[in-house]
Amino acid sequence: MSNKSIEKTKESIFLSSPHMSDEGYEREFVKEAFDTNWITPLGKNVDEFENELAAKVGSKAAAALTSGTAAIHLALKAAGVSEGDIVFCSTLTFSATANPIIYQNAKPVFIDSDYKTWNMCPVALEEAFNKYPEVKAVIVVHLYGLSADMDRIVELCKKHNVVLIEDAAESLGTYYKGQHTGTFGDYGIFSFNGNKIITTSGGGMLVSNNEERIAKVRFWATQSRDQARHYQHSELGFNYRMSNIVAGIGRGQLKVLDQRVQKKKYIYEFYRRELAGLEGVEFMPNNDWDDPNYWLSSITLNGNVRPIDIMEALEDENIESRPIWKPMHMQPFFEKYDFVGTDVSEMLFESGVCLPSDTKMTDEDLERVVDNIKKLW
Numbered sequence: 374m375s376n377k378s379i380e381k382t383k384e385s386i387f388l389s390s391p392h393m394s395d396e397g398y399e400r401e402f403v404k405e406a407f408d409t410n411w412i413t414p415l416g417k418n419v420d421e422f423e424n425e426l427a428a429k430v431g432s433k434a435a436a437a438l439t440s441g442t443a444a445i446h447l448a449l450k451a452a453g454v455s456e457g458d459i460v461f462c463s464t465l466t467f468s469a470t471a472n473p474i475i476y477q478n479a480k481p482v483f484i485d486s487d488y489k490t491w492n493m494c495p496v497a498l499e500e501a502f503n504k505y506p507e508v509k510a511v512i513v514v515h516l517y518g519l520s521a522d523m524d525r526i527v528e529l530c531k532k533h534n535v536v537l538i539e540d541a542a543e544s545l546g547t548y549y550k551g552q553h554t555g556t557f558g559d560y561g562i563f564s565f566n567g568n569k570i571i572t573t574s575g576g577g578m579l580v581s582n583n584e585e586r587i588a589k590v591r592f593w594a595t596q597s598r599d600q601a602r603h604y605q606h607s608e609l610g611f612n613y614r615m616s617n618i619v620a621g622i623g624r625g626q627l628k629v630l631d632q633r634v635q636k637k638k639y640i641y642e643f644y645r646r647e648l649a650g651l652e653g654v655e656f657m658p659n660n661d662w663d664d665p666n667y668w669l670s671s672i673t674l675n676g677n678v679r680p681i682d683i684m685e686a687l688e689d690e691n692i693e694s695r696p697i698w699k700p701m702h703m704q705p706f707f708e709k710y711d712f713v714g715t716d717v718s719e720m721l722f723e724s725g726v727c728l729p730s731d732t733k734m735t736d737e738d739l740e741r742v743v744d745n746i747k748k749l750w
């Protein structure tokens with residue numbers, strides 16, 4: 374057998390793939406939607422998924438939407454962000470955090486990371502407030518399920534009387550000082566895309582303690598249809614409402630969220646035990662205040678072995694891994710916008726790698742990953 378055909382027989386290990394409950398909760402809720410013919414963008418699953426998620430994270434209200442991106446878009450709209458407004462945004466993130474700022478014809482200003490959290494640096498944020506006192510909103514990201522430094526970020530936003538939106542797409546199940554991420558600011562968003570800690574195949578949620586604003590978000594998300602017998606519209610509308618089928622999957626997944634967090638933590642601890650001693654390896658931050666969901670176990674490399682060496686070695690074994698997000702201020706599309714900070718996010722991008730963190734991995738799978746990494750030392 375040639376090398377190539379041997380490789381083909383190696384079982385894939387994924388970064389983070391959908392993991393439905395063993396109990397089949399998701400099927401039950403979806404079946405109910407079928408049985409009652411609620412194959413619609415409204416219904417019991419949508420209402421209950423909103424209630425259950427709001428209760429889980431400790432927020433007064435939630436709106437179920439088609440994606441996390443749609444949730445950020447309507448959070449910005451609810452915050453009153455419009456043409457020409459400035460919005461501060463974590464630079465080290467997925468582009469979905471920043472794109473909705475452009476949908477609203479507003480202007481992002483990207484804020485650097487802090488080594489202590491990998492997330493928005495409060496010092497850079499303060500500098501940005503001094504430079505742009507007219508700023509309208511701040512979007513802070515909780516990357517890879519690690520909390521940002523919320524005490525300081527909330528304090529700065531309060532001091533400057535600016536709306537705070539938390540992109541908690543990657544941090545469902547993460548607590549900062551015992552409070553769930555996504556509930557510190559005026560608005561929080563979650564994503565249920567295929568690779569997130571729980572998934573509905575695609576979907577998102579906007580949470581807030583402002584019930585009136587959440588009602589308005591639901592209105593915008595259903596084409597801004599006014600109360601009238603005929604089709605009457607006094608505002609711009611969007612088709613952003615979550616389907617009752619998708620919400621059924623979400624309700625089932627929410628039941629196993631705690632189990633998923635436990636397994637992610639197990640994976641992280643396994644890697645820490647096995648890899649932390651290797652020359653040049655540093656693990657993602659581990660702050661006292663933080664109770665992370667460990668969505669993706671990530672490391673930085675500052676010795677002879679580079680991220681590309683690990684990614685290539687794992688790829689040869691059918692094992693998925695990937696670099697840390699490339700900062701937004703380094704992206705061709707966004708580089709014309711201002712950036713406040715130094716080189717922290719850039720250094721994290723250049724030295725970082727996300728290890729496979731799939732909750733379906735067995736101990737043998739984890740050993741396979743670890744063995745292939747250790748070989749490089």
Ligand SMILES: *Cc1c(COP(=O)(O)O)cnc(C)c1O
Pocket residue numbers: 439440441442443466467469470514540542543563564565566575576577
């Ligand atoms: C996944 C993700 C989003 C977008 O969520 P979608 O549901 O895919 O639209 C936004 N921000 C971050 C940080 C994400 O990881």
